[in-house]
Amino acid sequence: MPTDVVMPQMGESITEGTITKWLKKVGEAVQRDEPLFEISTDKVDAEIPSPAAGVLKEIKITEGTTVTINTVVCSIDEAGSASAPPASAETAATPAIDSSTPAAVDLPSANENPPENSAVQPSATEAPGTEVLMPQMGESITEGTITKWLKKVGDSVQRDEPIFEISTDKVDAEIPSPVAGKLTEIKVAEGTTVQINTVVAVIGGGAAKPAVAPAKPATPAAAPAAAPTNAQASEGGRIVSSPLVRKIASDNNVNLAQLSGTGASGRITKADIVGHLEGGAKPAPNAQPSVSAVQSAPATTAPVKAAAPAPQPGELVPMTKMRSIIAKRMVESKQTSPHVHTIFKVDMTRIVKLREREKNKYEQRNGAKLTYMPFITRAAVQALRKHPVVNAAIQGDAILYNRNINIGIAVALDWGLIVPVIKGCEEKNFLGITRSIIDLADRARSKKLAPDEVSGGTFTITNAGIFGEQFGTPIINQPQAAILGVGGLNKEALVLTDKDGQDTIAIRSVQRFTLGFDHRIVDGADAGKFMSDFKAYLENWSEDIG
Incomplete structure (x- = not known):
């Protein structure tokens, strides 16, 4: 039995x-x-x-x-x-759902048009095609938009090789193939929004059918060769790179097959192609290196000199799916929460000196760069422990005091903004938070985040100070009660008072932080106490950084 x-x-x-x-x-x-x-x-x-x-x-x-x-x-x-x-x-x-049915999560709906030549049944030796479905990328997600096909009809694909990109309310992601085979049919064109579990493509199962709409190749076509010349070309014939990298390559007529990727599994990163355009990249080696389990290279902040042309005056450019979702969420937040902002000036000199003294040893010891964000996050966590109302949320006529402190860190992408969430920050030490920030930011930029990694946040930190601003007034990430805006770090003249009451003027490293809070749940006194404790933790830093 x-x-x-x-x-x-x-x-x-x-x-x-x-x-x-x-x-x-x-x-x-x-x-x-x-x-x-x-x-x-x-x-x-x-x-x-x-x-x-x-x-x-x-x-x-x-x-x-x-x-x-x-x-x-x-x-x-x-x-x-x-x-x-x-x-x-x-x-x-790949395991089949059932030995007597095609390997798909769901069968087509009853009102779906039958395939061509439906009267012709496959022979006993011909395996049915595997239907590729629009996945559900989160519990509340009901639909997704196919933004780009990475393969075209007739192309061979490997199991787990990305075949198309989607955009949802939560994430942008590359969707891998469930099986190895040949892409025989594309049922949904780029730019189309469909419900979850809709069949969007078929792999295997007979002769290839024309795509619904002309599918563009994922990368510029390279000249045919007898064998792949680099690690990127070795993965199912596909050059492993992000949509941003492929766009930069297309705009600048760069053949990605000639580049050697430094990312995981030979992925060509933004830094690789920027280096190539600036003349610093080396040609790809002829020998194919083995694929090792290395971490993705940290994202670079170097500007792309040869980016896509800016829109011309008077040009009407449709919003991307992500941009339209961001716009909708921002309007909803302003209509939902009465926003109030309070700004505190923090003397960061102690932390600046600590970081300068320890950053090289820290990276050698832990394999992670020492930035200011873990200091800020840890200070926020300690303040949230003391003031749980700032970590709370409104549910109907009640207040939900969240059990965990889940910090969302806003990440600016070239195609929009995303807020990955570090879960259970109250249980993490300084090094744990450092590694989580680096990991989530890297995977956000390479579209590798899982749906639950961008949901469940209880408090958000957004750092616009990297662009030079003194401070901002950020919009609350619903249904949270507050958001912390990080301003620029600059040297300023401050008046210091010693223990004897004597005043002196000194050059100090100063940063401004803004707390945006929902005045329905957080009073001004609560916000002030939270920020006072946050400021004191940073100015009197004594925690071991690991």
């Missing part, structure tokens, strides 16, 4: 889990307690062992799918029955 394997509960508060990887294929033998699949929850990542010995008979849930606890995810034939279908080349790459 088959044994059902369920999604386990990995903690008292855990209600769901995501299957991130299957470690066995349908038809393979498994031993009791042998790792069967990997899951990820909001608390842990874990390998889940098999509850019985036998043969993996059926996989019901595909990789990347989130299900509630106790959902049946697969079944094991304890008798080792030979009824399990043998794994074909395609099923070896």
